[in-house]
Amino acid sequence: MPSLRFPIPQGTLDMLILQILSLGPAHGYGIGQRLAQTSRDVVQVNQGSLYPALHRLEQKSWLAAEWRISETGREAKFYALTRAGRKQLKEEKASWDRLSTAVDLIFAEGA
């Protein structure tokens, strides 16, 4: 399967992780899968970016982590959104909307 790997800015990845987790707790592998599936394989994040991002978000207290039994029966580290994380997500979404609207406007100008 050809992999389309767009380099994702760190800030954007953080936002996407928060969004995925807003739908429910997940472990790192699951988050990666979800991102790929939902974006139809556009967003494929490698472990070198995913796990540092997860840990960073945890450091900032936007995520809380917990070791639980996963769907395979083995223990995995699940991340969940905290209240502060939810707030952060809302803010980032708003920023993203503003930015993409602006970009669209500029492209419309040129057309």
Next chain:
Amino acid sequence: MRGILNHLRGRRAQLDRDLDRELAYHFERRVAELVAGGASHAEARRRANLELGGLAQVREAVRETWTWPTLDALALDLRYAIRTLRKSRGFAYGVGAVLTLALAANIVVFSVLNAVLLEPLPYPNAERLVAIETLWTNTGRVTPDVSGPDYLDWQAQSDVFAAMAAFYSNDYSNDEVPTVVGDRAVFANVQSTSGDFFGVLGQSAAAGRLLTERDAEEGVAAVAVAYDWAVTHFGSADAAVGKRIRVYGGDTEIVGVAAPGFRYPDGADIWGAGAVANDGDRADHVYRAVGRLRSGVALAEAQAQMRTIAAALAEEYPANRLKSTILVPLKEQLTEPVRGPLWLLMIASGAVLLIASTNIAGLLLARATERARELAVRAALGAGRARVARQLLMEGGVLVAASGAAGLLLAWLTTRLLLALSPLASLLEDARLVGPGVLLFAVSISLLALVSFTVVPALRVSRLDLMNGLRSGSKLVTPGGGPRWRSTLVIGQVALSVVLVVAAGLLLRSFVLLQHVELGYTRDRVVFAYMQHAVDESSPEAHDRTIRARIDFYAELLERLRRVPGVGAAAGITFLPMGKEVRATRDMFVDGQPATQFGERPQAEFYAITPDFFATLGIPLLAGRDFSATMDTRGRPETAIVNETFVRTVLGGQAALGQRVRWNERGPWWEIVGIVGDARWQAPGLPPQPTLFVPSFTGIGTSLSLAARTSLDEGALASTLQTLIRDLNPTVPVRIETMDRLFDSALARPRFLALVVGGFAAFAALLAAVGLFSVLAYMVGQRRRELALRQALGAQVADVLKMVVGQGLRLTAVGLVFGLVVALALTRLLEGLLYGVAPWDAATYAGATAVLGVAAMLAAFLPARRAAAIAPATALQED
């Protein structure tokens, strides 16, 4: 924040394990996914591994999010640096020792310099305090002594001072005045002050009250005493107030005690009040004056006004014709004698630190090059070049921090020692020696040292060619750049060392010459009893009576002293030798010579002596006769004896016997009855001055000190003397000195300077030699193959030796040339400190060259031997 907490709680190991588990889980899931997609287990693992892309890096990246990265990395670097240094202990201790010594030296010198020269005087508004000095317009000479009438006129006519005060100049007052406290006779440093002395210096009393202008004007018999003196003699400051003591024969009351630590001027113990006489002689410069500038008045403005006033006085009074006034900040006046030596020491120690730092820079670079392979591997494994450079910085930092701390401790200990031993002690009494300024300096030079020897190696590492470095046999650092740069360093080090060695050589020769100077009198086994017999000045009759008592006292004392077994001869003289009691010279008038102008008259030293003085001290009588007890006493014609230099300079070489001289314009003429050989009485370092002697039994002069030559032990004589004097008159305080001890203390400063600068020079030369050694060793290491090849092709051992030693000597020669030129230029500044040698003394320069030449040869010896010992076969086979 969480990061630091993590760190502090030491959950690090746990976090690592969790992370491994987390990543392992991800790996398992991916493998399972691939297997489910049809891959074999092994294939799945392989692909999953590829996708993982470097477990170590992922780990690193995650770890960096855990804590404040810098803190974590720093901690790791620190541990690693300490480990590396521990592995090469010799290197670490060697560098550490050198650095500690160099840093300590700089800190000590700076703390003294700071306390003496940079910190303001410990008086309120110290920067507004000025000394008013006399400027002689014909010679440009400046003396701190001023005359009474001049001072009074300045006080009346100037408006730039908030307060002014005057006190008897040290040259004319005794700084050891006989004082009777209770039943004990002691010496005290008594200063007679007038004007608003304590007001000018902003002092307030610790007990009682301090003297005021009114006290001076009314001439009350009141004194203030120093804090320490009060505590020593009365137990506490309060206890001293109200007590009565006899100062120089006069009964006085202590009205107050000064604040602790205040001893101005010249370490005063007691301050008395005395008005400046307005009928004094304008040509008698017996006072010193200080003033506090009015706030808002600049020094230049005050100086201009004083100059105008002085010009007016010069017009009005013939005695002032050649005088003007100059204002000198008080701090400058007080520190003038030590300023030169202190800066000399600061520069010397700075040079040593510079040499040490550059040495260490070279050594660290050599080590970095050796460890290049190891560093390349670490960089390749993901440490990153910046990280590796940081590690080198950390190593240097550990060395510097440890050496800096040790250096600070050593400096503190040394300054304690210095306070006890050195001639600078008197200026340091009040000063704090390790204050914030000094700490700041210590940190600054440590950082400077660190920067100077880690920056270049760190930069080199950043430019490592990593791939090639991992291949064996390659050179990581281009050979051209390294040795050339280090050779330049060595040349610089040699040059600096030469300058120091030359300076040390000059100082050392000065000291040795001083030690052997022809004094003109005996030095062996001469004991001095320093005494002060008080004279009552309350009335002319009292004055007369006590003068006569004094003459009798000394006559009787000498009589008894001469009968003590072992005493070969004894006599008295008004002033001790060897700079113990430096006195200004006096104007001389010769009967028959044309009248001379004030300021242009011949000068001579002036002493009153007893008969047998010259015999006691071994000064030859060249013509005429010595004084005798019968012929030269009160009521007899006035006689005098002069020395050869006097005959030559004051009398113009004419026949002296029978000529008449005097030292003031109105006194009687004194007839010269004898000529004696020259003696360097006041300062061994100065050429003999014209000297005039008069008989003390005429009552003239101040109290005598006795000199006795003994063939037995000086110590026994000392106690005998003290008993003798106490028996005769218990109100006369005594202090015993030996000529040897006086001579030693006269030479204390030249000895100190020679030793310290010599120490620095030796250290610097050693460091330069080590620098040369390491450069040559490095070179030999780099050219192993070439040397081996040469040997295989038939070169003799001697040739190889010549090559290496030749290279060493070449470097040294260049350094020598530079250094000698710089030394020639700079040593001129030492002129004031030298004796008997010119700053361009050829012998010293030749000596310095020889010293460094020998050092260079020794430094080159070991690498040369190693070069010669390279077995061609093994070297050529090496990779």
